[in-house]
Amino acid sequence: MAAWVDAILVFAVLTNLAVLGSSRLGLCIRMVAAQGIMIGLLPVVGHWHAVDARAVGLATASVLLKGFLVPWLLHWALVEANVRREVEPYIGYPMSVLIGVASLCLCLWLSARMPLPVAAGEAGTGASALAAPVAFFSILCGLLMIVSRRKALTQVLGYLVMENGIFTFGVALALEEPFLVEFGVLLDVVGAVFVMGVAVFHISREIHSIDTDQLSMLREERR
Amino acid sequence: MLLTLILLPAVAGAAAFIIPRDRARRALLIAAALAHLGLTVAAGIWPPAPVSGWLALDGLGYLFLCITSGLFLCAAVYAAGYLSREEPHPRQDFFEGGQWFHNAPEAVFTGNLLLFLSCMTLVMLAHHFGLLWVAVETTTLATAPLIYFHRHHRSLEATWKYLVVCSVGIALALLGTYILAAAAARASADGVRVPVTLEALVENAKRLDPAWTRAAFLFLLVGYGTKMGLAPIHTWLPDAHSEAPSVVSALLSGALLNGAFVGILRAAQVCSAAGQGEMCHDLLLAFGLVSLGMAAVFVVGQTDFKRLLAYSSVEHMGILALGVGIGGTAAAQGVVLHGLNHSVAKGLLFMVAGNILGVYRTKNVGEVRGVLSRLPISGALWVLGILAITGTPPFGAFMSELAILKAALDAGRWGVALGYLAALAVIFVAMISTAAKMAQGSATGADPAGAAAEPAGAPPANLGPHAAARGSPATSRGQHGPGAAARVREPLSAYLPAAALAALALLLGLWLPAPVKSALDGAAVALGGIK
Numbered sequence: 001m002a003a004w005v006d007a008i009l010v011f012a013v014l015t016n017l018a019v020l021g022s023s024r025l026g027l028c029i030r031m032v033a034a035q036g037i038m039i040g041l042l043p044v045v046g047h048w049h050a051v052d053a054r055a056v057g058l059a060t061a062s063v064l065l066k067g068f069l070v071p072w073l074l075h076w077a078l079v080e081a082n083v084r085r086e087v088e089p090y091i092g093y094p095m096s097v098l099i100g101v102a103s104l105c106l107c108l109w110l111s112a113r114m115p116l117p118v119a120a121g122e123a124g125t126g127a128s129a130l131a132a133p134v135a136f137f138s139i140l141c142g143l144l145m146i147v148s149r150r151k152a153l154t155q156v157l158g159y160l161v162m163e164n165g166i167f168t169f170g171v172a173l174a175l176e177e178p179f180l181v182e183f184g185v186l187l188d189v190v191g192a193v194f195v196m197g198v199a200v201f202h203i204s205r206e207i208h209s210i211d212t213d214q215l216s217m218l219r220e221e222r223r
Numbered sequence: 224m225l226l227t228l229i230l231l232p233a234v235a236g237a238a239a240f241i242i243p244r245d246r247a248r249r250a251l252l253i254a255a256a257l258a259h260l261g262l263t264v265a266a267g268i269w270p271p272a273p274v275s276g277w278l279a280l281d282g283l284g285y286l287f288l289c290i291t292s293g294l295f296l297c298a299a300v301y302a303a304g305y306l307s308r309e310e311p312h313p314r315q316d317f318f319e320g321g322q323w324f325h326n327a328p329e330a331v332f333t334g335n336l337l338l339f340l341s342c343m344t345l346v347m348l349a350h351h352f353g354l355l356w357v358a359v360e361t362t363t364l365a366t367a368p369l370i371y372f373h374r375h376h377r378s379l380e381a382t383w384k385y386l387v388v389c390s391v392g393i394a395l396a397l398l399g400t401y402i403l404a405a406a407a408a409r410a411s412a413d414g415v416r417v418p419v420t421l422e423a424l425v426e427n428a429k430r431l432d433p434a435w436t437r438a439a440f441l442f443l444l445v446g447y448g449t450k451m452g453l454a455p456i457h458t459w460l461p462d463a464h465s466e467a468p469s470v471v472s473a474l475l476s477g478a479l480l481n482g483a484f485v486g487i488l489r490a491a492q493v494c495s496a497a498g499q500g501e502m503c504h505d506l507l508l509a510f511g512l513v514s515l516g517m518a519a520v521f522v523v524g525q526t527d528f529k530r531l532l533a534y535s536s537v538e539h540m541g542i543l544a545l546g547v548g549i550g551g552t553a554a555a556q557g558v559v560l561h562g563l564n565h566s567v568a569k570g571l572l573f574m575v576a577g578n579i580l581g582v583y584r585t586k587n588v589g590e591v592r593g594v595l596s597r598l599p600i601s602g603a604l605w606v607l608g609i610l611a612i613t614g615t616p617p618f619g620a621f622m623s624e625l626a627i628l629k630a631a632l633d634a635g636r637w638g639v640a641l642g643y644l645a646a647l648a649v650i651f652v653a654m655i656s657t658a659a660k661m662a663q664g665s666a667t668g669a670d671p672a673g674a675a676a677e678p679a680g681a682p683p684a685n686l687g688p689h690a691a692a693r694g695s696p697a698t699s700r701g702q703h704g705p706g707a708a709a710r711v712r713e714p715l716s717a718y719l720p721a722a723a724l725a726a727l728a729l730l731l732g733l734w735l736p737a738p739v740k741s742a743l744d745g746a747a748v749a750l751g752g753i754k
Contacts, residue, residue: 114434116405139398146391155387162394170401177404177419181353185397188360192390195364199383202371206379215380218462220521220530 002128004045008038009134012168013104016141016161020096025085025153029074032157032164036066039164042171054179061183062167065190070160077197078153081204088211091148103140107133116173131173138165150211152203156196163189224271225278228262228288229344231255236337240330248333249303255337256292256299259344263292267742276420277351282745286559287485288347289742290566291478295340297720301574302336302470304716308581316375324375332372339365339474346482350421352400352489356393359450359486362479363389369474370467381459381466388459389450396446396486399439403493406435421489428496436497443490444506451483452540453510454517461521464533465586469577472529476536476573477566484543484562488750491547495753500550503753508548508639514541515646523653527586528579531657532572535612538650539565545643546627547753549634555750557626559743564619564731568611571724575605578717579661588657592664598711600718602662604725609658611728613651619731 015035019028040062043055078085089096111133142162146155170177207214235255242248266280267289273279280288306329313325326332342365345358363386371382400419407417410430417427424431445456452460464472491503518538525531539561546558578601583591595602611618624647631640730736735743 143391146387152383159387159390159394162391163397166394166398166401169398170404173401173405173408177353178351181351181357184357185353188357188364191364192360192386195367196386196390199367199371199379199386202374202379203383206374206376212383215383217377218380218384218466 004048005042005128006130008042008045009128009130009168011035011038012134012138012164016138017097017100019157019161020100020141020144021093023087023093025078025087025151026075028087028154028157029071029078032160033067033071035164036070036160037063039168039171040066042168046171057179058182058186062186065186066160066164070190070193073194073197074153074156077200077204080201081153083151083204083209087154088150089148090150091144096144096148099144100137100141103144104133104137107136107140111136131168135165135169138162138168141165150213152196152200152212155212156193156200159196160189160193224262224266225274225280225348228259228266229278229341229348231262231341232259232337232344233341236334236341239334239337242330245306245329248330249306252299252333252336253296253303256296256340259340260292260296263288267738273350276418276422277354278348279350279422280348281350281749282742282747283485283488283749284347286742286746287481287562288344290481290563291340291343291347294474294477294566294570294724295343297570297574297724298470298474299336300716301473301577301720302333304714305468305470305577306332308714322375324373327368327372327374331368335365335368336471336474339369339479343478343482346485350489352403352419352421352424355486355489356397356400359396359447359482360390360393362482363393363450366471366475366479369471370463372468372471373466378466381462385459385463388456392446392449392456394446395442395449399442399444399446399490402435402442403439403490406432406439409435421492424493425496428493428498431493431497433497433499436494437499437502440490440494440499440503441506444487444510447483447486447490448510448544449483451480451487451544452514452537453544454514454537454541457514457517457537457540460537461530461533464536464573465527465529469529469573469580472532472576473570473573476532477570480536480540481562481566484540487544488547488753491753492749500753504548504550506548507544508636511541511543511545511548512639512642512646514538514544515643517541519646519649519653522650525653525657526588528588528591528657528661529573529576529586531588531654532569532576535572535650535654536565536569538646539569539612541646542624542627542643545639546630547750549627549630549636549639550753551630551634552747552751553633554627554630555747555753556743557623557630558750559746560731561620561623561627563739563743564611564623564728567724567728567731568608568618568620571604571721571728572608572612574717574721574724575601575608578713578721579605582711588661591661593662595662596710598713600713601721604718604721605658606662607725607728608721609654611725613654614647615651617732618728620728622732 012035015031019031022028040059044051044059047055116132139162142158145158232255235251239248239251267285271280309326313323316322316324339362342358342361349355349358367382367386370385371378404419407419409432410417410427413430415427417423449456464475494503514537518534521534522531543558543562546554578598579594580586582598594605611620614620614624628640
């Protein structure tokens with residue numbers, strides 16, 4: 001199943017680049033949802049010959065939460081906020097994609113120099129040599145989205161992309177975390193997105209916009 | 224026993240969400256806080272059995288659990304009084320041109336306070352790194368609605384910053400946790416499966432992959448450091464502390480920051496067992512010094528007294544990091560004592576700041592004069608608190624700051640000691656002079672600056688969120704000549720918790736009771752092991 005794992009990882013890379021380059025908020029939400037579903041399948045696909053209840057439970061939970069609940073919530077916030085559904089970046093789309101490609105190269109180069117403690121690609125572990133670079137690439141993309149986009153909602157998406165990267169790192173390297181902890185992590189992430197979604201809703205009601213530019217009252221006043 | 228400690232406030236919190244009557248809910252808050260403190264003390268006397276290696280109570284966790292629980296009880300008493308005096312209807316903001324705003328439902332506030340206590344307990348007890356992360360992130364989620372209690376523009380901005388900065392920071396800590404698991408996975412080459420629990424990792428530390436252990440520590444430090452408020456990743460802290468209701472600021476500063484500190488210490492314990500202690504020390508020293516410097520820069524000339532206290536928190540977190548960075552038993556003893564002193568003094572100061580804010584209705588230090596004559600009890604506590612937090616003898620913080628300085632000198636770190644002293648001196652002068660100006664001057668117009676500010680301040684005091692001001696409307700109205708602000712009668716719940724903390728701050732400097740001493744020593748032993 002190593003080919004399938006690699007296919008999912010490549011899919012993650014492509015969705016990251018697509019999110020960086022697209023201007024429609026609704027499309028970005030769907031893209032991140034698709035990425036969440038594919039990444040959520042990793043625990044099952046990666047351990048195809050030794051699928052256990054833990055992997056199936058984790059995969060089901062993350063597909064349901066990240067693929068359906070979270071995008072539904074974000075769509076709700078988007079509709080309620082009733083704002084222009086454009087991303088409005090500080091950094092232009094082509095430039096964002098270029099930075100994305102550059103950071104992908106950086107991640108590949110770095111992980112070639114830093115050998116994984118788990119023997120990557122070894123039969124049975126389900127770990128792919130691509131896993132670490134793709135994970136770090138997702139984290140960088142998420143950070144880029146958080147700092148370079150004006151809308152509060154895109155910052156939530158950036159957080160999700162980043163978390164997908166961390167999830168990839170954990171699962172694709174076949175790290176054995178107890179189910180309870182994995183599930184707790186998943187719930188926390190969904191909880192964070194929920195609270196952020198509610199905050200976006202309040203921001204849109206309070207200042208009739210979800211541009212984070214408008215949130216700049218608090219800063220140091222010098223005497 | 225351990226599970227009861229965690230579940231008790233969680234159940235009480237869930238109940239608080241559905242209890243319709245305000246009085247019953249406030250009583251529940253205090254009762255749950257009391258019960259939690261009782262259980263915590265009991266856990267110190269009869270050590271509870273660990274739960275499957277995931278939950279355990281060690282010296283470090285016990286000390287910070289006691290701090291959290293004690294501070295929470297004070298905060299609960301204060302909050303019960305505060306909530307009863309809060310105006311339930313929409314009212315005009317006294318900043319920003321007086322926009323209208325209202326409060327979040329009180330049930331949500333109380334429920335989240337209790338959930339926060341539950342997650343903080345889990346942070347102190349968690350010995351599994353994944354569980355620790357879950358607990359720390361949950362504290363972020365539980366406190367976000369608390370910061371957004373007063374639903375206006377500024378608190379919303381502070382909440383948003385807090386959510387995004389802390390969530391992203393903490394996400395890096397999650398990555399650090401996975402990297403630590405990856406480092407532990409190398410042990411499987413030797414046929415040993417190492418779970419990511421503190422005990423197992425320390426025991427098998429020599430089998431961990433060194434490069435990945437270092438990477439794990441870096442990510443955990445940056446991740447939890449964001450939440451702890453170490454500069455330069457402290458940006459959420461001044462905003463959240465200044466915009467949250469004061470009782471929440473007290474809990475954020477006195478309890479939440481400690482929780483993140485415990486996370487960093489757990490990572491340092493593993494790292495030093497794996498022989499990477501030197502890197503831990505250097506990084507912590509660097510973060511500590513930068514935090515001290517940053518705090519010194521922003522404390523000088525600070526015009527907002529709640530932000531002043533917030534930057535003081537950055538300073539003290541810096542001192543804690545610096546103390547751990549120096550290493551050794553003497554420094555460890557200083558650090559644990561300082562952690563306790565900071566929580567006590569800062570809890571006290573934020574509660575008093577809330578009282579001042581409620582009456583003066585401004586956070587601008589230039590407009591607050593004569594606190595001692597207008598709010599005699601809060602004024603006295605304010606002066607005591609400032610003296611305690613700046614490390615004036617005979618308060619506890621003096622002892623612990625001195626212990627850390629001595630450890631730095633004994634270790635031959637002259638540069639570190641010099642930077643530490645310089646920052647402390649600058650912050651001391653800046654905080655004392657600001658606080659003294661606020662405390663003195665007078666409502667009778669002796670101080671021209673105070674007189675200029677007072678006429679605007681006096682009438683609204685009658686309508687202030689503190690009904691206390693309304694308690695004596697006749698005297699207030701009767702005297703508002705130029706700068707004549709009447710003495711305000713303070714309600715018991717507003718100063719009693721703060722007074723208790725002030726007494727404790729003084730006691731810690733003069734004499735350590737035996738149980739406190741043993742709790743401190745227990746924590747110092749765990750900390751001293753970080754080499």
